[in-house]
Amino acid sequence: xxxxxxxxxxxxxxxxxxxxxxxxxxxxxxxxxxxxxxxxxxxxxxxxxxxxxxxxxxxxxxxxxxxxxxxxxxxxxxxxxxxxxxxxxxxxxxxxxxxxxxxxxxxxxxxxxxxxxxxxxxxxxxxxxxxxxxxxxxxxxxxxxxxxxxxxxxxxxxxxxxxxxxxxxxxxxxxxxxxxxxxxxxxxxxxxxxxxxxxxxxxxxxxxxxxxxxxxxxxxxxxxxxxxxxxxxxxxxxxxxxxxxxxxxxxxxxxxxxxxxxxxxxxxxxxxxxxxxxx
DNA sequence: TTAGCATGCGTAC
DNA sequence: TACGCCTGCTAAT
Numbered sequence: 530x531x532x533x534x535x536x537x538x539x540x541x542x543x544x545x546x547x548x549x550x551x552x553x554x555x556x557x558x559x560x561x562x563x564x565x566x567x568x569x570x571x572x573x574x575x576x577x578x579x580x581x582x583x584x585x586x587x588x589x590x591x592x593x594x595x596x597x598x599x600x601x602x603x604x605x606x607x608x609x610x611x612x613x614x615x616x617x618x619x620x621x622x623x624x625x626x627x628x629x630x631x632x633x634x635x636x637x638x639x640x641x642x643x644x645x646x647x648x649x650x651x652x653x654x655x656x657x658x659x660x661x662x663x664x665x666x667x668x669x670x671x672x673x674x675x676x677x678x679x680x681x682x683x684x685x686x687x688x689x690x691x692x693x694x695x696x697x698x699x700x701x702x703x704x705x706x707x708x709x710x711x712x713x714x715x716x717x718x719x720x721x722x723x724x725x726x727x728x729x730x731x732x733x734x735x736x737x738x739x740x741x742x743x744x745x746x747x748x749x750x751x752x753x754x755x756x757x758x759x760x761x762x763x764x765x766x767x768x769x770x771x772x773x774x775x776x777x778x779x780x781x782x783x784x785x786x787x788x789x790x791x792x793x794x795x796x797x798x799x800x801x802x803x804x805x806x807x808x
Numbered sequence: 809t810t811a812g813c814a815t816g817c818g819t820a821c
Numbered sequence: 822t823a824c825g826c827c828t829g830c831t832a833a834t
Contacts, residue, residue, distance in 0.1 A: 532815050581816075599816045600828045617828065633828040635816065684817090691815045738815080766815090787822075788816085 531597040533689020534732035536578040537657050539603050541733075543576035543585060543622075543629060546605065552622050557615035564639035565620065567591065573622065579652045580688025584645060585622075592645045593620070598635025605629055655688040656725040657733060663722045670710045670718055677713055678706030679786040690725065696766045696791045697740040698724055704803035706785060706792050716805035740764060741774070765791040 554568040574586040583595040583603070597603065608628050612618060620631040631637060640648070653669070654661035669686035670677070680686050681695040690698075698721055699706050704713070713721075732738045741762045764774055768791060769782035778795040 535815080596816080598827065599814060600826090601816090602828075614828095619827090633826095635818090635827070682816095693815050789814095 531581060531599075531601065532691035532694055532729075532732075532738070533578070533580055533655060533657055534729050534738070536581055536583050536597070536689070537733050538736065539583055540576040540578040542605055543573070546627055546629070547573045547622060547624060548575050549573070550624060552624055555621050557612055557618040557621060561620050561637055561639075564593070567639065568593070578655075579649055579658070580655045580684050581691070582648055582652065584648065586645075590642045592640050592642070594636070594638045594640045594645070594648060595620075595631065596635045596637075598633075601632065601634035603629060603631045603634075651685070653683070653685040653688040656722065657689055657729050661688075663719075666722065667715070667718055670713055673710040675710055676707045676785065677704060677710045678708075678790055680710045682786050682788065687725070689729065692788050692790075693738050693763065693766045694725065694728060697738075697763055698728065699803075700764045700792060700797060701740065702803040702805075703797055703801055705797050705799050705801045706790055708800065708802055712802055714802055714805065717803040720803075720805045738763065765793060767791065 550573060551570060552573045553570065554565045556562040556565040568587050568591060571591075572588040574588060576583065576585045578584075581596060583597075585593040585595070587593070595601075595603070606628050608623050608626060612621070614632075617632045618630055619634060619637055620629075622629045654663055654665045666686050669683070670680060673680055678695060678699060681690055681698070682692070696706075701724060702717060702721055704717070704721075728738070728740055731742060739762045741764060765780050767789075768780045770779050772778065773780055773793040773796060776793065776795045778793055780791055781794050782789060782791045784790065
C-alpha cells in the first residue's frame with residue numbers, strides 16, 4: 530500500500546478521529562508495550578506525514594514514529610470486544626468508538642522532540658507538503674550521475690515517491706529511466722515536480738493512484754479506460770509484456786535500484802531526456 | 809494448503 | 822548486490 534499519499538491520508542484520518550483527544554494506547558502484540566504504557570490515557574496532539582514517515586504527537590513531547598515499509602498497514606476499525614489477530618497488532622490507538630490498528634510496520638518507535646526534528650530534517654522535499662522546496666530536489670538531480678529512475682526513489686530527493694509514481698511519471702514525460710539525473714533539463718525537472726504534485730494530491734483525494742485520469746492527462750496521451758488490478762489506473766506499472774496504452778509496444782521491465790521498473794521502450798527511448806511540455 | 813510476491817529500507821558483503 | 826524483516830493477498834498446487 531504505502532507510497533506517500535497513503536501516509537498523508539492516514540495522518541488526516543488520525544487527526545479527524547483523535548486530534549486533541551485523550552486516547553487509549555496499547556500493544557496487544559507486546560512489542561511496543563512499554564511505550565504504549567507511557568502514552569495510554571494521554572492526549573494525542575496531532576499527526577503529521579513527511580514523505581513515507583508518519584509522526585503522531587502526544588502530550589509531554591512524545592512522538593510515535595511509524596514507517597510502514599513494504600507490508601505495514603494502519604487501518605481504522607470500529608472498537609469491538611474482540612481484537613482480530615492480536616498477535617500481529619503492534620499498536621492500537623482508540624477512543625470509545627474507533628481504533629487505529631497498526632500491523633507489520635517496518636518500524637514503530639517512541640521518539641522525543643529532538644529526534645522528531647531529525648526525522649523532518651533528514652527528509653527530502655515532499656510534493657504533498659505545502660512547505661516543500663523543489664529546489665532541494667533539483668540540486669540533488671543536478672549533482673547526481675545516478676539514473677533518474679534511481680534518484681526518484683531516493684527519499685532525500687523526492688520524499689513520498691515510490692515505485693508506482695516513479696514508473697508513471699517517467700512514462701508520462703517520455704524519459705529513459707537510465708538517463709543520468711544530471712542530464713535532465715531544468716524544464717523537464719520542473720514539469721516532473723509539478724506532475725508529481727498533481728498526481729500525488731489526486732491519489733490522496735481519491736484514495737488510489739490513477740495516473741491516467743482525464744484531469745491530468747491530455748488527449749495526446751490517449752487516455753485508456755482500464756482499471757489496474759492494484760486499485761488504480763496506470764500506464765506501465767506492473768504491465769510487463771502488455772501493450773503500451775499509447776503506442777502498443779510491449780511494456781518492458783527490469784530491476785533498477787533493486788525494485789521492479791516498468792517502461793515503454795518506444796515512448797521512453799534510450800537516452801531520451803523527456804518532454805517538458807507534453808503534459 | 810502452500811509458495812511467492814508486494815506501493816520499503818537498513819545492513820553486511 | 823544480496824539478504825533480512827514485518828504481514829497479507831493472490832496464484833499455484
